[in-house]
Amino acid sequence: MTNFTLNGAAVSVDVPDGTSLLHALRGPLGLSGPRYGCGDEKCGSCMVLLDGVPTFACTLGVEAAGGKCVTTSEGLGDMAAPHPLQAAFLAEQAGQCGWCLSGILVSASALLAANPDPSEDEIRVALDPHLCRCGSHNRIIRAVRRAAQEMRA
Amino acid sequence: MSATSSSGFAHTTPVDPNKPKLPGSLNVNRRLSQWLRFSADGTVEVHPGKVEIGQGILTTLGQIAADELDVDFARIRMVAASTPASPDEGVTSGSLSTQDSGTAIRHAAADARRIFLSVTSQRTGVPIESLVVRDGAFIGPQGEVGSYWQLANADLLEVEASPEAKPKAIEARRQVGVSTPRIDLPEKVFGTGRYVHDMRLPGMLHARVIRPVARAATLMATPDAPEGAQVVRDGNFLAVLAPTEWQAEAVAARVTARAMWSVRDTLPEQAQHAxxxxxxxxxxxxxxxxxxxxxxxxxxxxxxxxxxxxFLAHASIGTSCAVAQWNGDAVTIWSHTQGPYNLRADVSRTLRTTEDKVLIHHMEGAGCYGHNGADDVALEAALIARAVPGTPVRLLWSRAEELGWGPxxxxxxxxxxxxxxxxxxxxxxxxxxxxxxxSGRPGRSPIPTLLAASQLEDAFPVVPSINPPMAGGxxxxxxxxxxxxxxxxxxxxxxxxxxxxxxxxxxxxxxxxxxxxxxxxxxxxxxxxxxxxxxxxxxxxxxxxxxxxxxxxxxxxxxxxxxxxxxxxxxxxxxxxxxxxxxxxxxxxxxxxxxxxxxxxxxxxxxxxxxxxxxxxxxxxxxxxxxxxxxxxxxxxxxxxxxxxxxxxxxxxxxxxxxxxxxxxxxxxxxxxxxxxxxxxxxxxxxxxxxxxxxxxxxxxxxxxxxxxxxx
Known part of the structure; x- marks a missing residue:
């Protein structure tokens, strides 16, 4: 049994040791934001925040989350109360297939928490662990800048 | 994403040559009710045969319908394609979806509007020329005299489209040509389950396929499954089934290590590829x-x-996935295929059954840039699910399969x-x-082209891929x-x-x-x-x-x-x-x-x-x-x-x-x-x-x- 805080709520999950955090989140915890892309820390589809730090959920054993705070894209905001990043991604239409967005959103939120006014190059470096195959990169960068501006205002 | 790819020739439905030609895919799917369904609650369903593959087509087609019907875009409900109800528009490929489906929907909507106004005119005595449509309401000189919603249950669309339908003049278009936010993007930004990968059905089992170590390989013996899991084998097609994803992966790793293959070298020398x-x-x-x-x-x-x-790979960021469930002698498959009817044709051929025994429901996948593993995984899910009748089975490809085994x-x-x-x-x-x-797309030849078809005990031969005709690009x-x-x-x-x-x-x-x-x-x-x-x-x-x-x-x-x-x-x-x-x-x-x-x-x-x-x-x-x-x-x-x-x-x-x-x-x-x-x-x-x-x-x-x- 592993206990942690998931998007602000206490949860406990009973899966065998060594089960990835991603499987726990998508399986018994019922989330769909974090996604499988490679299982190899190369694409960022599974990215979540572990105590605020972007972390690949595909290779991390669920027990490593014990006692910590896990944040997924669902934890950033929802349709009724979107996170400024989510609002900015919609305003910029920053996406096509959308597969990469959950991971990118949590990495971008960690970036903005640490650096409220990142340059374009800093955004690119922060998002480099993430692959986007549809070519929405420039829109995504614009959306992060827009969110940063709105969060500073 | 994405975009699409491929060839224009496509649909599997025959066309009657004696009927007048209708625009776009309307020619093959002539009944208006196949495309449009009004509801008394003030909404209208649009049923394209083209599918969302990350390119935003559902939004585009919805704009066309809303504009031509003169209804607010918010009243449009875009319905994902499925067999056998949706129009057969072949494959979502070749950068043809707005041409094929958009043209059809524009004409179907223009015809629906004409029919509804004509019926309203007859019933109210208000001349059709004096009626205007304002957000779905029919307005005459003395005010509102009807609406699409009032006539929603009158079966007015149970007719073939008329070639005489006249879409609006360019200058009368209001919603086409205006940037419109994608209807699929909010769910993708909020992480709401929208992909086939997110389907969760009661009792659903998880499957993984064990790939051979070579393109040409023969499985020498069937490895055992550990307690609680199941091995499914048909010829050289080998898969495992387990109650959870992590169990399925653990069992797959164990079976992979134990599977013995007899292999041959069949690939050319890459250094001398040219x-x-x-x-x-x-x-x-x-x-x-x-x-x-x-x-x-x-x-x-x-x-x-x-x-x-x-050679180039599709390299989609998400891997191919499908859910399949058998019910008696019929199978239902949820798939991110580009062509539900084409997939149905090849699955039924491979399973040696008839097309009416295969039901395909489109659900979105990750970005699709052409004929990737979407169709292959759909057949494989059906093959595996056959071992557990009545139980839904979700099959997900690994990254190695996606980059190594898709076309x-x-x-x-x-x-x-x-x-x-x-x-x-x-x-x-x-x-x-x-x-x-x-093109090795499914549904276009008597011999199925899906990956597993050539691996079964009763295998189909591999037919080298063809080129679409120049008329199709x-x-x-x-x-x-x-x-x-x-x-x-x-x-x-x-x-x-x-x-x-x-x-x-x-x-x-x-x-x-x-x-x-x-x-x-x-x-x-x-x-x-x-x-x-x-x-x-x-x-x-x-x-x-x-x-x-x-x-x-x-x-x-x-x-x-x-x-x-x-x-x-x-x-x-x-x-x-x-x-x-x-x-x-x-x-x-x-x-x-x-x-x-x-x-x-x-x-x-x-x-x-x-x-x-x-x-x-x-x-x-x-x-x-x-x-x-x-x-x-x-x-x-x-x-x-x-x-x-x-x-x-x-x-x-x-x-x-x-x-x-x-x-x-x-x-x-x-x-x-x-x-x-x-x-x-x-x-x-x-x-x-x-x-x-x-x-x-x-x-x-x-x-x-x-x-x-x-x-x-």
Whole structure:
């Protein structure tokens, strides 16, 4: 049994040791934001925040989350109360297939928490662990800048 | 994403030749109720046969319906395609969805509007000419006299569309041509389950396939399953089933370690891949694509060049997935296929059942850029689920399967000879485009083409992939005919009749090689003639729309006033996709360091009438970045047994720090037909980068990708 805080709520999950955090989140915890892309820390589809730090959920054993705070894209905001990043991604239409967005959103939120006014190059470096195959990169960068501006205002 | 890919010929439903031709896919799916269903609650369902593959098509088609019906966009409910109820629109491919489906929906909506107004007029006595539609309400001189919603249950759409239906005049359009937010994006931004991968059905089991260690392999014995799991085997098709994903993966790893395969070497030597294509081409099927022999000035000089590109992978960020459930002798499959009816045809053939026993429901997957593993995984899910009747089974491919076992875009080689007159004018163009076929899509031949079909105990043979006919854009020779004025042409193509590596449609098909080869030779000829590359193209281009996009791209990048910078280069290229689709001219700026980086792209496009301007820009931008990735990084690698580029280190695609800035301008032609937008920008981007490399380094690339090894 592993206990942690998931998007602000206490949860406990009973899966065998060594089960990835991603499987726990998508399986018994019922989330769909974090996604499988490679299982190899190369694409960022599974990215979540572990105590605020972007972390690949595909290779991390669920027990490593014990006692910590896990944040997924669902934890950033929802349709009724979107996170400024989510609002900015919609305003910029920053996406096509959308597969990469959950991971990118949590990495971008960690970036903005640490650096409220990142340059374009800093955004690119922060998002480099993430692959986007549809070519929405420039829109995504614009959306992060827009969110940063709105969060500073 | 995404965009689409492939070939126009498609639907599996027969057409009655005695009936009048109707616009777009309406011709094959003539009943209005197949497309539109009004509800008394004030909404209208639109049922396209085309599917969302990340390109935003549902939003585009919804705009067309809303505009033509004169209802608010918020009243539109786009319904994902499924068999047997949805219109059969073949495959969502070839940048044809707005043409095929948009044209059909526009006419179906115009006809529905006509019928509803006519019935209202008859019932109320208000002349039809005095009725206007305002957000679905029918307004006469004395006020509202009816609505779509009031007549929703009157079965008015249970008729065939009339060829007389007249869509609105261009100036009356209100929603088409206005950027409209994508209806699918909110769920993707909030992480709500929208993909087939997110389906969770009661009692659902999870499956994984065990792939052989070689393309040609025979399974010697069936490994055991541990307690609580199940092994499913049919010939060389081997899979495991377990209650959870992690158990399925653990069991798959255990079974993989225990499976004994007898294997053979069947793949060519990658180091001599171009030579292999030439040798296999000599045994292949050579056909003429286009010959022309007009009067021309005498030939002063001939240039001969060859261009090569390796196999390319779709490399979608999400892996292929399907859910299948048997109920008696029928199976229901939830799939991110591009063609529900085509998939149904091949699944039923493989299962040796009839099409009515196979139900396909489309659900979205990750970005789709052509014929990827979506159809294969759907059949595999059905095969595995057959072992547990009544129980839903979710099958997910691994990254290694996605990059190693989906269909690839064929490696290609083209030999070109160009004759020029003394003043540098192009006189003749001869080429031979050598490649495997670019379509192995399901549903188009009596022998199923899905991956598992050839692995079963009672196996179907592997048939080498074909090329769609030139009328549908062609496959290997797509864009192989230069769009420039050339009096003498002899374009040929050679299709390989052996297929050691499975090939099918990927964004642009043969255009990714052909456009680059044509544009590269044109640059050389311009240089030899001492002419500016843009001016040289313009004097060989007659189509004013082609000239306009080329000029636009030149203006955007400051072509006329460009200055030379050490280590930097600027190149420009043009193509009209399929020579019948959208126009794109691209300027590329590169920086040559330890390898080549593309820093900026300027994209000028003309996609005819534009429905969702921001959506079209998104497609053109995405296609250009895809092209830059192909130009600089992408190649499938293999040894004599199997694909070796089956992870993201082995198959590199552009990352955020490597992606160029893109500026896009679309030239709108509301009076012109839809031309599609998903594929037009990709091939000319590759060509523009090649030209920029020459500008920076003095080297003309002749093999993709443009890596230091290939440029040396």
């Amino acid at each position: 030579e292999y294509l030439r040798e296999a081409g000599a045994r292949g099927e050579r056909t003429g694509v286009l010959a022309r022999d007009d009067a021309a000035p005498s030939v002063a000089r001939t240039e001969k060049r060859s261009f090569f590109r390796p 690839f875009s064929s490696a290609m080689l083209v030999d070109v000879e160009a004759d020029v007159a003394a003043d540098g004018t192009l006189v003749a163009w001869r080429s031979n485009i050598i490649s495997n076929g670019h 062609g496959g290997a020779p797509r864009n192989g005919i230069p769009y420039y004025r050339i009096p003498k042409l002899d374009v040929q193509t050679t299709r390989l009749l052996e297929m050691p590596i499975r090939s099918s449609a990927l964004r642009g098909l043969g255009a990714t090689l052909n456009v680059w080869s044509i544009e590269s030779v044109l640059d050389e000829l311009a240089e030899a003639a001492g002419e500016d590359p843009v001016a040289y193209r313009l004097r060989h281009l007659e189509d004013p729309r082609a000239r306009a996009v080329l000029q636009k791209a030149a203006d955007m990048c400051g072509w006329a006033t460009r200055t030379k910078r050490e280590g930097w280069g600027l190149g420009i290229a043009f193509a009209r996709y399929k020579n019948t689709g959208a126009y794109a001219a691209i300027a590329a700026e590169i920086e040559a360091k330890e390898r080549v980086f593309c820093r900026r792209l300027w994209v000028a496009g003309d996609a005819g009438e534009i429905v969702n301007p921001d959506g079209v820009v998104n497609q053109f931008e995405g296609g250009a970045i895809h092209g830059a990735s192909v130009a600089l990084l992408e190649q499938v690698t293999f040894d004599r047994r199997n694909i070796t580029s089956d992870n993201w280190d082995g198959y590199r695609v552009l990352r955020f720090t490597e992606v160029p800035a893109v500026e896009t301008a679309m030239l709108n032609h509301p009076e012109a037909p839809f031309l599609g937008s998903g594929e037009a920008s990709m091939a000319p981007t590759i060509a523009a980068i090649a030209a920029a490399i020459h500008d920076a380094l003095g080297i003309r690339p002749h093999a993709l990708p443009f890596t230091p090894e290939n440029l040396a």
